[in-house]
Amino acid sequence: MTILFCATGWSNELWSDALARYLPGRDISIHGRDAYDPASVRHALVWRQPHGLFRPMTHLEHVFVLGAGVDKVMSDPDLPPCPIARVVDPDLTMRMTEWVTLQVLAHHRRFRTHLAQQAERRWHQAQQWPASAVRVGIMGFGHLGRDAAEVLARLGFRVAGWSRTAHSVPGVETFSGAAGLAPFLARTDILVVLLPLTPDTTGVLDRDLFVGLARDGVFGGPILINAGRGGLQVEGDIIAALDDGTLAAATLDVFETEPLPASSPLWAHPKITITPHNAADSDADTISRLVARQIERVEAGLPADHLVDRTLGY
Numbered sequence: 001m002t003i004l005f006c007a008t009g010w011s012n013e014l015w016s017d018a019l020a021r022y023l024p025g026r027d028i029s030i031h032g033r034d035a036y037d038p039a040s041v042r043h044a045l046v047w048r049q050p051h052g053l054f055r056p057m058t059h060l061e062h063v064f065v066l067g068a069g070v071d072k073v074m075s076d077p078d079l080p081p082c083p084i085a086r087v088v089d090p091d092l093t094m095r096m097t098e099w100v101t102l103q104v105l106a107h108h109r110r111f112r113t114h115l116a117q118q119a120e121r122r123w124h125q126a127q128q129w130p131a132s133a134v135r136v137g138i139m140g141f142g143h144l145g146r147d148a149a150e151v152l153a154r155l156g157f158r159v160a161g162w163s164r165t166a167h168s169v170p171g172v173e174t175f176s177g178a179a180g181l182a183p184f185l186a187r188t189d190i191l192v193v194l195l196p197l198t199p200d201t202t203g204v205l206d207r208d209l210f211v212g213l214a215r216d217g218v219f220g221g222p223i224l225i226n227a228g229r230g231g232l233q234v235e236g237d238i239i240a241a242l243d244d245g246t247l248a249a250a251t252l253d254v255f256e257t258e259p260l261p262a263s264s265p266l267w268a269h270p271k272i273t274i275t276p277h278n279a280a281d282s283d284a285d286t287i288s289r290l291v292a293r294q295i296e297r298v299e300a301g302l303p304a305d306h307l308v309d310r311t312l313g314y
């Protein structure tokens with residue numbers, strides 16, 4: 001019985017060492033490096049697997065996605081009917097919270113302005129507002145969104161969350177569903193997007209949504225921060241909204257096409273900050289340990305933790 005690892009863009013060496021550490025004595029094959037019989041694969045550990053990978057795996061029992069987002073697996077036409085588990089892990093969550101906090105603070109404390117001034121050797125103290133003057137709205141209020149909300153609220157920001165179903169979190173205003181979207185946007189100066197990519201959320205970050213954001217905040221216009229998935233955003237609408245002042249700035253970690261092509265106008269836009277889809281990396285050691293625990297669970301007859309709801313797509 002084979003445990004298969006297949007991850008596009010990650011180090012086979014690093015992951016095979018880590019998996020061997022936490023799954024000693026097991027038959028672990030690395031797709032693209034090792035010869036293996038697809039029919040013997042019981043557990044597939046995947047990240048951005050090529051479509052077609054699962055087709056010959058006639059005895060697959062579990063898919064373990066090695067990150068939090070499962071859109072690549074859910075869009076696979078050969079997805080077998082077995083359970084699919086994803087990563088929910090304190091290390092990954094904290095990485096995302098670090099990134100979200102960094103980006104919110106970079107806008108709040110006008111970090112790009114100071115970098116530009118340094119390049120000009122110009123000493124100018126840009127105006128500072130209290131965090132309590134800034135309304136952050138977190139769109140996608142799941143494991144990652146709620147953790148970031150807690151830290152931002154602790155820093156003094158006025159934080160709200162929007163989700164599909166209703167949640168109640170002390171110190172955070174919560175909104176849900178289609179009816180909650182307009183009031184959520186209307187009170188939001190900095191929109192942080194941590195939604196999964198599903199048929200319901202594809203292209204949600206478009207001009208119609210941007211015009212619903214608050215226009216009376218301290219930044220002179222709303223700010224978009226997206227670390228969810230590139231398929232959530234309509235990049236042409238983001239550029240147009242930045243150019244006509246509907247948005248004041250944007251920070252993007254994810255893109256419609258990744259890696260972001262060198263020809264993309266997003267790279268050089270003066271109001272856009274780009275990070276290369278690394279807001280929250282999956283650490284090989286931490287996630288291998290987590291997946292080994294998951295395999296122990298299922299082999300003991302228990303369901304895996306953090307199973308994906310196939311109907312909802314996340």
Ligand code: NDP
Binds near residue numbers: 088177200253
């Ligand atoms: P969760 O499943 O825990 O949370 C998802 C949230 O989105 C939930 O609050 C859910 O609502 C909400 N949601 C889903 N669909 C809708 C909808 N149609 N309308 C309104 N709300 C909706 O996921 P995580 O927090 O763990 O991760 C979120 C996403 O972050 C991942 O799917 C991935 O795409 C992205 N990610 C990006 C990374 C990066 O490096 N850029 C790293 C890790 C994750 P409800 O609570 O009601 O279910």
Ligand code: OXD
Binds near residue numbers: 066067068
């Ligand atoms: C994830 C990611 O979903 O890194 O975990 O994008």
